[in-house]
Amino acid sequence: MRVAVLGAGYAGLALAQRLETRLPSAVDVVVVDESPTHLVQHELHRVIRRPSVADAITLPLRNVLDHAEIVTERVDRVDAEAGLATLADGTELDYDYGAVCLGAQTNFYDLPGVEEHALPLKRVRHAEAIRERFLDVCESGGTAVVxxxxxxxxxxxxxxxxxxxxxxxxxxxxxxxxxxxxxxxPTFPENFQRAVRDELEARDVDIRTNTPVRRVDADAVELADGDLSYDLFVWTGGIRGADAMSGERPVVRNDLRLTDRTFVVGDAARAVDVDGEAVPASASAAIREAGTVARNLEQLVTHRLDGDGSCFEPRMKPYRFEVPGWIVSVGDGAVAQVGPKVVTGAAAKAMKTTVGAGYLGSVRAAEKAAELVDEELNA
Incomplete structure (x- = not known):
């Protein structure tokens, strides 16, 4: 029997690690990702200012997985009904059960010129390109637009x-x-929004809300009230599904199952939890979803292997969206929300460092956690 994990982001890595310990040794666990490393995405922005952070936030998959087969290739297409993934090299990978954990791509919304002229922020190379371009702006003067x-x-x-x-x-x-x-x-509580705005304004960021982008050319962003010239344009305006899912983020039920064979986990899906709440695209949600899917896959695999003749599958565990709060870096500061309370200043910054290092520790990357803490403390 084969269980395939397609993608090794937050959801994929968390799921694969759980499956290695939960599934019988007779089950083959295959992890497919276009990169041989896992990226700690929520720390990627740090690379813009601190290039050395890149090493701390990239984890070789072989170092954090014990015995799963790792296939380094892009997933080009997924047939969720048939249980079949087509890879970029033409290989067809069939699976008995699978989980699509391919994350999301930058959504340019077909706005004219945006994809052509903007730099996204999804990979280390993007952060490095933003840094290189912005250092030129710092030398010669100009405007960076996000x-x-x-x-x-x-x-x-x-x-x-x-x-x-x-x-x-x-x-x-x-x-x-x-x-x-x-x-x-905009999707967060008002007190969190106000605190984030205050932190940005304290750093002289020019904030323009109610200002949609209409189009972009090589020199300017077209807005409703005129053109805004730029020397660097970074686009973080939204997400879409992976190309392997035709750019869609399919809606999954509260057990995160798309078909009998296939689950969709993390940002790759639009999930509604057991309470009917829409689940936001976030690392914390993806990791917690992976826990639910690991338990469900364990039940399905055990049921199939036992072969007791029962036509009734085990009841799937529903996912409930519960996170302790939110946290965001703003330069050398941070804003955190725990329950209804918003925290800023040194306490929020310490919490942000703890979150990043804690995640690395949770995926058995203690040395990388120490590297990240050292980078934060000596910044």
Whole structure:
């Protein structure tokens, strides 16, 4: 029997590690990802200002998986009904049960010129490209524009603003953050939004809400009230499904199952939990979803292997979205929300460091956790 985990982001790695310990040795666990490393995505913005962070947040999959087969290849297509994944090299990987954990891609919403001229922030190479371009802006002067004020956009703008200060370029560089809705971090509670805005404004980020992007050319972003010239344009304006899922993020039921054979986990899906709540795309949700899917796959595999002749599958465990709070970096500061309370300053920054290191520790990467803490403390 084969269980395939397609993608090794937060959901995929967490699921694969659990399956290694939960499933019988007779079951083959195969993990497919286009990269041989796992990326700690929520720390990626740090690379813009601290390139050495890249080493701490990239984990070789072989170091954090014990016996799963690792296939380094891009997944081109998934047939969730048939239990079949087609890889970029033409290989067809069939599975008895599988989980699509391919995450999400940057959504450019077919806005003219955006994909052509913007830099996204999904890979280490993106962060390095943003840094290289922005250092030129700091030397010659100009404007950096970040499109989208969700958490990724906020963190990117915060790093750019901090880099401006480090390069003593405040008199010649502007950092502008655009958001089509009426607040930064628009999907979060109002007190969190206000605290995030205060942190950005304290770092001289020019925040423009209610300002959708219409189109982009090589020199300017077209807005409703005129053109905004730029020297660097970063786009963090939204997500879409992976190409292997035709760009879609399918809706899954509360057990995270798409078909009898296939689950979809993390940002790759639009999930509704057992209480009917929409699950936000986030690392914390993806990791917790993986726990639910691991238990469900264990039950399905055990039922199949036992071969007791029963036509009734075991009852699937539903997922309930429960996270302790939210946290976002803003340059050298941070904003955290725990329950209804919002925390800023040194306490929030310490919490952010703890979250990053704690995640690395949870996936058995203690040395990387120590590296990340050292980077944060000596920044």
């Amino acid at each position: 499109g989208g004020a969700g958490l990724s956009g906020v963190q990117t703008a915060g790093e750019l603003a901090a880099l401006v200060q480090e390069r003593d370029a405040a008199d010649r560089v502007d950092v502008v953050l655009l958001e089509q809705f009426d607040s930064v971090a």
